[in-house]
Amino acid sequence: MPSLFDSTPSPPLAEALRPKQIAEVIGQTHLLAAGKPLNLAFASGQPHSMILWGPPGVGKTTLARLSAQAFDREFIAISAVLAGVKEIREAINHAQQNMAQYGRQTILFVDEIHRFNKSQQDALLPHVESGLFTFIGATTENPSFEVNSALLSRAQVYVLKSLSMEELRQLFERAHQHALPRVEFDDDAINALISNADGDARRLLNLVEQISNAVAGANVAITKVDQAFLENAITVHARRFDKSGDYFYDQISALHKSVRGSNPDASLYWLCRMLDGGADPRYLARRIIRMAWEDIGLADPRAIQLANDAAQTYERLGSPEGELALGQAVIYLSVASKSNASYKAFNAARAYVANDQSKPVPNHLRNAPTKLMKELGHGKEYRYAHDETHGYAAGENYLPEGMTEPHWYQPVERGLETQIAEKMAFLRKLDQDAKKK
Secondary structure, eight states: OOOTTSSSOOOOHHHHTOOSSGGGOOSOHHHHSTTSHHHHHHHHTOOOOEEEEOOTTSSHHHHHHHHHHHHTOEEEEEETTTOOHHHHHHHHHHHHHIIIIIOOOEEEEEETGGGSOHHHHHTTHHHHHHTSEEEEEEESSOHHHHSOHHHHTTSEEEEOOOOOHHHHHHHHHHHHHHHOTTOEEOHHHHHHHHHHHTTOHHHHHHHHHHHHHHHHHOSSOOOEEOHHHHHHHSOOOOOSOOSSSHHHHHHHHHHHHHHHTTOHHHHHHHHHHHHHHTOOHHHHHHHHHHHIIIIIGGGOTHHHHHHHHHHHHHHHHOTTHHHHHHHHHHHHHHHSOOOOHHHHHHHHHHHHHHHSOOOOOOGGGSOOOSHHHHHTTTTTTOOOGGGSGGGOOTTOOOSOTTOOOOOOOOOOSSTHHHHHHHHHHHHHHHHHHHHHO
16 A cells, blocks of 8 residues: 555545445444345345435445445446436446346446436436346435435335444544554544544545645654644534535424423534534524424413514624524523414314305404495494403304304413413303303
């Protein structure tokens, strides 16, 4: 293996350390360990079309290449980012030539398959069905949304996971021995590297490569890398975050569910994860307001006001000071009494109206600004609630004629809604008494 200080060009570290066989793969033990799905598939020698779904840098391309080796197939790789119909046709022609001349089947690997549109994905279908090639797609996006159902139904989906801290440490040791065997790393530097990699093997190898270049370019001989050297040598990236993809929606879902679950620490964790990853605080402020209306509601109306105040505070202060207001709002919403009674009542009412005919407004509830309207009976026999005992017109009907009381709103026995429930029970008792008269 050439030294870093040789003049002979070396391949990128990520390519130099790409596993040559399944046993060398670090991570994905849920798929590759003995008895697990891909391990069994490789052992069978019978290839099948598959989609490898997972975050960047977890081995999707590596597994595709190793599949061709395990199944003894020709390997053709195209990138959906750069390729179009022309490249697809060339790949198909190449596969046909391999079959006609050598009787050798092909594995067609399409990286970033979600970038292909419907017609491009459809172009692959006849050849997958005919067995001309085995299709392997790689995607960072949910294939349920991004891959055509016809293609998806012909492929097995395997979910790949981010590398754990321990797995990244194994990869670091491998990279260390390959790239910088004569340079020592202290524990703080190793931990910082692994943390910055954020579960991404490729990112970790790129960071080690940055360090190797810094060591090679130093004016003095470097025998040990500490955290101070590391901070000067590498470019720190934001943590993995996709402002429009699955990670975005997964994290906002985790934040919302942590608030709903009354766990302030988990809520703060996901809020800070999203802020750290570059999420727009204004978007988060809007979601926090939504949480207040949906999950706290009338159990604690102060939560709605505090959420609105936090959003306004952020608009005045900006980042990072305004983010504290969002954090405090998330804490308050987490510990507040919870009720989705209003949310459920609203949805039920919307669904009812959407599926019901347009019932006329009862005469006693109609507006009567003109003499003609009054002559027609508009507003006749309307009871002014303020003039009644308890400020309530007991027994009065406010729904269209013939419509039964739906009772959509059912307050829970938490927070302010406990008192609301008591008030509603009292008013219903007045209604029952009035109807008996």
